[in-house]
Amino acid sequence: xxxxxxxxxxxxxxxxxxxxxxxxxxxxxxxxxxxxxxxxxxxxxxxxxxxxxxxxxxxxxxxxxxxxxxxxxxxxxxxxxxxxxxxxxxxxxxxxxxxxxxxxxxxxxxxxxxxxxxxxxxxxxxxxxxxxxxxxxx
Numbered sequence: 446x447x448x449x450x451x452x453x454x455x456x457x458x459x460x461x462x463x464x465x466x467x468x469x470x471x472x473x474x475x476x477x478x479x480x481x482x483x484x485x486x487x488x489x490x491x492x493x494x495x496x497x498x499x500x501x502x503x504x505x506x507x508x509x510x511x512x513x514x515x516x517x518x519x520x521x522x523x524x525x526x527x528x529x530x531x532x533x534x535x536x537x538x539x540x541x542x543x544x545x546x547x548x549x550x551x552x553x554x555x556x557x558x559x560x561x562x563x564x565x566x567x568x569x570x571x572x573x574x575x576x577x578x579x580x581x582x583x
Contacts, residue, residue, distance in 0.1 A: 512524060547559050556576045565578075
């Protein structure tokens with residue numbers, strides 16, 4: 446493994462030890478050894494996209510991998526944030542639209558949501574099955 450070092454400027458009587466240089470792809474800076482940065486804007490020539498901090502010809506229109514931490518298709522969305530990954534097994538749960546009582550949203554088929562205070566008109570209260578019922582404690 447090759448380790449590179451950064452040069453530093455120092456005064457005549459000051460001792461400075463070179464620090465290892467560890468470029469990080471995705472830090473919005475084009476570091477030494479990188480052609481581009483996946484999070485920096487317009488860092489590749491037209492017709493090319495930044496993949497793993499290298500400029501490559503723009504060929505694919507969809508995310509290649511939904512678990513690699515990179516924007517493979519150049520749309521500035523990574524993995525599960527990219528709509529191309531909606532059906533991928535590691536991301537599908539984010540896009541599910543199942544009705545769930547108690548999630549803080551009153552959805553079709555629910556009269557109320559017990560996670561929302563006062564989602565039923567007084568004196569009714571919201572039950573665990575998201576229906577408005579009489580408050581038996583009053």
